[in-house]
Amino acid sequence: MKQYAPKVNFVITIIELIRGLLVTFKHLFMPAVTLQYPTQRWKVAEGYRGLQRLKVDEDGREKCVGCGLCAKYCPAEAIKITTKVMDTPDIQGYDKKVETYVIDISRCIFCGFCVEACPKEAISMSKNYEMACYNRESMIYDLDKLTKELEVTKYK
């Protein structure tokens, strides 16, 4: 049988090759889309639902009164609250104190229902999305971790 060999114009091959390479070459001078994380960080949109933060008012006390609506509303049952009686009522005569406020981040689905439910606007979602850690215990955030300013490691 005779081997069928197509007649290829050698020049056209090279021209097509160079055309393709030109596309790649063009991209050498275009700005990079890659974000160099962690030295560069993406600017998240307003209203991004990241880690919860419990707001603190001017006097340094938490706005949270311990009503338990966020815990009731959470679809993943990630929030657990216990309250207790304060020995001396505060200025307005209220004596309910939040004893523990725990959010299990491994359960949380970041839906934002807790923010919607809160009658005192004491909880909001920040823009922090960096919560990775090495063990499951550190995924349980208590009152301390939720009110403190978060430290974001800056890399040069």
Next chain:
Amino acid sequence: MITLTINGKEVQIEDGATILEACELAGSKVPTLCHDKRLLPFGACRICLVEVEKTRTKFTPSCSTPATEGMVVKTTTPEIIKARKTILELLLINHPLDCPICDKAGECTLQELVYEYGVSENRFKGKKLALPVDHLSPLIERNLSRCVLCGKCVRICNEVQAVGEISFINRGMKTYIGTDFDRSLDCEFCGQCISICPVGALNSRLFKYKARVWDLKETVTLCPYCSNGCSLVLGVKDNEIKRINSCGQVGINEGNLCSKGRFGYEFVNHPERLKKPLLKKDGQFKEVTWTEALDFVFLRLDKIKIERGAGSIGALGSARLTNEEVYLFQKLIGQGIGSRHFDYGGGYSYQGLVGLKEALGYAASTNSISEIRRAESILLLRADLNETHPNIKVEVNLAVNRNKAKLIIANYRRTKLSPQAEINLIYKPGTEVTLINGMIKVIIENDLINKSFINEKTEGVEKLKLLLEKYTPTYVEKVCKISPQELEKAAKIYAKTEKALIIVATGMAWGGNDKDIAYAVSNLALITGHLGKESTGVYFLGEKNNSQGVLDLGALSRFLPGSGSVDSQEYRALEMLEPGRLKAMYIVGENPLLTYPLPKIKEALEALEFLIVQDMFMTKTAELADVVLPICSFAEKEGTYTNLERRVQKLKKALPCLGESKPDLEIFTNLCRRWGVEVPQDIWLEIVATIPMYKEIDKPWGGSILYIEKDWKGKFIAVEDQEISFDDKLLLVFTPGHLYSGSLSAWNLSLLKVGEPMVEINDQEAKRFGVEDGDEVIVSSKKASVQVKVKISSEVPKYVAVVHLYPTTNMVCLLGKEMMPIEGSIKKI
């Protein structure tokens, strides 16, 4: 029966019912704020308004208007909805927006109504009345600004509890609910006001902020305190009881609870509860495993049985064991070990019921609890219902206030119920039988006996009449110190009314002559024919929650070997605890060192070679034991209890057993198997098969009313008081304090605030002994002496000193084994 139309649906209801009840029957829901089934209609909130055709007024309050024939009622029209919305807006003018911090959120009627009617804006603007919060009362917190002035707390305290602690103060916009002179609460703290308040104005301080209502897992179970058998709703979160609530739809108590039932749950999670079995090694308790402890118990007991005989081993049960547990316990002792020494409650606490058995036929009260409120006269003998059986007090109160019943209280002192009584017979302590005999004599003399009943249904009346010859009113006056007029009046009231019943309380404070009282009281009921009918009969109120069940299944037991009556004296608890009588004892749930009237009890327990104590806490008796086995509380086990009206009710498990504690049933099963006693899978089935009366659960055995059979005959047993003295010496008697033996209640810190060890005397007696109110004194009899505080009270007559039982020291020793009022003296320290 009348017919009316509700929302187009026809319903039939009995005459006298309100429109609200007819709407419920029709299935139309009408909202209410100030209505409760237990209370009389009030009409304060005006939320239940409905539209009735062809009336002069536009709206009618359905809770307080009786339904009439042919009424056409509409419960939801646009005008009614507008009216209800306006009422809610008016209520919200003053109601603070406290929902996030109010404990009632989730079960608040006002919250539910506001949400349902969509009240989001308030057209009325006014300054909120900032009323103070009462933080000072123990157990109950009153938040006056949240009050909606429905008046339910006032009404339940007045109508049902007969205390009347709180009331409406001021008028108009300035009305608030408070006590006289705005002091903090000083009542019995039953907490009924807390459970009935529709908003968060009255809260339990024990439950404050502990959990949100929707987080609680609710279980319906039975109360572990008195023999009324009330149903409790336990609210559990994180394996801890956070609060106890009541529910009108379950159980027999209609949602009524007392202070021990409602607030007495702290002992379940008390830190001092035993969690592991303890073995005494070298004088010290060491924690061991269950296998080691039970092996040790079996080997030692078996050794003592083989070497010394089965008769040297004794067992004390407790009236708090469930039916299944006590059945298995006496099977273990009787069949497994082979001993006849099995008793409980000191051997004297149930003698009254045994007396009833000999006279009438069954060792139990004759009628049911809900009939008490329909009685026409009630004879309350030697009972302090406010302390021992608060829910029976509620029934008696309903009888007096709603049914116009005549209450005759015969006691050796005035009690909190005395103002409700028609006659208060204050008799000399210990002379109950003479008093009753005197009443019978008056009835015979005045020809008020029920001749047909005596002829058909009784035997032995002649012998009784012969004995009663000398019980003239003058003789009774000499012995009991009651005037003849009062005696005659009381006897005539009891004999002339159709529905007359007798209530006698038993318990730790009394006991010496319970059997004689039972005979005397049965005689009184038989001679007037007040038996076998509705709202008549004799009630002997057992002290603890399963007093009836343990008697039915335990004391008169069928497993003990040998013949002869079990009732013989040598096997009674007090005889068992003579020093040196027995070699080994197995004590379950009782604390003889603190609650048995034996001065030498400590020597007796120390003289034992082997003592096993099975309890929840390290009691004083347990400290002397060789082995201590931890058991779980009523909330952690399953079983059945029988209440005083013979109703068998089921417990439900709400918590896992604390630590390694086990239910008594498991321990007895384990030990039974070691001795080769067969234990069935479901003990209740074996109980139903072997014990004739026990058939169904949630129904009183024998029916609600006993002795209605045609061929039944009651026996007259003529009886007299054992010792009668005519002199005027100071007699020591007990009153059951709020905590009695304290086996459970003493571990509730909040309840301990109510009461302390004291002796109540008249001011004349105080002068005689030279003591004043509040002094520390030593009260002594020829058996023992005890240190207490003095309280001068006008409710105690001359020559009587009432000692309040308190669970820190053994006070029953004062009376000794006989448990009868004894001569005593008071000395200032």
